[in-house]
Amino acid sequence: MNAHTAAAKLEREFAFNDKHFELLRVCVREHTGIALSDGKRELVYGRLSRRLRNLGIDNFDAYCSLITAGDKEEIGHFVNAITTNLTAFFRESHHFDRLAALLPRLIEMNQGTRRLRLWSAGCSTGEEAYSIAITVREAIGDPPGWDVKVLATDIDSNVLAAAANGVYHPQRADGLSRERLSRWFLRGQGKNAGTLRVVPDLQDLITFRQLNLMQPWPLRGPFDVLFCRNVVIYFGKETQRMLFNRFADVLAPGGHLFIGHSESLFKVSERFKLLGKTAYQRIS
Ligand SMILES: C[S@@+](CC[C@H](N)C(=O)[O-])C[C@H]1O[C@@H](n2cnc3c(N)ncnc32)[C@H](O)[C@@H]1O
Structure with a gap:
């Protein structure tokens, strides 16, 4: 045990041992696909301690029992506590430049159906989905007679509620141009x-x-464009393989996939070809 771990142990409000961490780690993986490394031990303790306090529980044995018993409501809170939700408007802006260039081509290709579907999978508080929507409006406007939709999904009910609300602290929009701010945002009123x-x-x-x-995904494809960025970085390789196979299945042939800057499909999926910096196209 190093000095840091020893100090953390001394200061702990609740006893937290290897058994608790192992059990919770298995549950996190089962419920979310997230593979927690040993280094995430303090993070898990910190985030779940808040749950113990809120519930008025004074030990991790009782909390683990609640989770392993499958308490639905608590599992929701548990998942919300564990997920990492860092995001930003136009994060990795080169993806949106590529999307802007691609959209007029998609409009040509989909003339038959007049339908366009984009998916932000793991949308967190919504900045990614709104950045996609802004790019759509700026690149192709609102083409008459077309059915254009962006689906934005996340496992975490808290971030999803914030996303649907669409209200942000002005600092969140710091990187946006004045034109974008005045065109796509309103100053909040009242509360x-x-x-x-x-x-x-x-x-x-x-x-x-x-x-x-x-x-299972209760959704109707095919999607023309799929963003799943900075999500699979928390998953094990096997989970990634399964997931990208499913993504290929719901993408239209030739559909486009964007993943996070530190993610790669190398040795994960052969159903996509790399087009450029973490931008892929379905090939089979
Ligand atoms: C770091 S955020 C990435 C947000 C955004 N895509 C971006 O790149 O800015 C990762 C998101 O993935 C979500 N997530 C993690 N596991 C998930 C799962 N099994 N199903 C759906 N969403 C999941 C988390 O709740 C979190 O909001």
């Missing part, structure tokens, strides 16, 4: 004073839904 709210037109384009990527 939302001092905040930014995305314009209803963008919200109308997006459907927010809770969806666990590890479970």
Whole structure:
């Protein structure tokens, strides 16, 4: 045990041992696909201690029993506590430049169906989905007679509620140009004073839904474009293989996939070809 772990142990409010961590780690994996490394021990303790306090439980044995018994409500809180939700508007902006260039081509290709589907899988608090919606409106407007929809999903009910709400602290929009700010955001009124709210037109384009990527997906493809960025980085390789196979299945032939800057399909899936920096196209 190093000095840091020893100090953490001394200061702990609740006893937390290897058995608790192992059991919770298995449950996290089962419910979310997230593979927690040994280094995540303190993070798990910290995030779940808050749950113990909220529940008025004074030990991890009792909390583990609740989770292993399958208490549905608590499992929801447990999952929300464990997920990492870091995101930003136009994060990895090169993906949106590529999307903007691609959209007019998709409009040509889909003339037959006049339908366009985009999916932000693991959308967190919504910045990614709104960035997609802004890119759609800026690149192709609102083409008459077309059915254009963005689906935005996440396992975490808290972030999803924030995403659907579409109200942000102005700091969240720091990197956006003035033109984008004035075109796509409104100054919050009343209880939302001092905040930014995305314009209803963008919200109308997006459907927010809770969806666990590890479970069956009650959705209708095919999708033309799929963003799943900075999500699989937390999954093991086998889980990634299974997931990208399913993504290929719901993408249209030739459909486009964007993944996070530190993610790769190398030795994970052969159903995509790399087009450029973490941008892929379905080939089979
Ligand atoms: C770091 S955020 C990435 C947000 C956004 N895609 C981006 O790149 O900015 C990862 C998101 O994946 C979600 N997530 C983790 N496991 C999931 C699962 N099994 N099903 C659906 N979403 C999941 C988390 O709740 C979290 O909001």
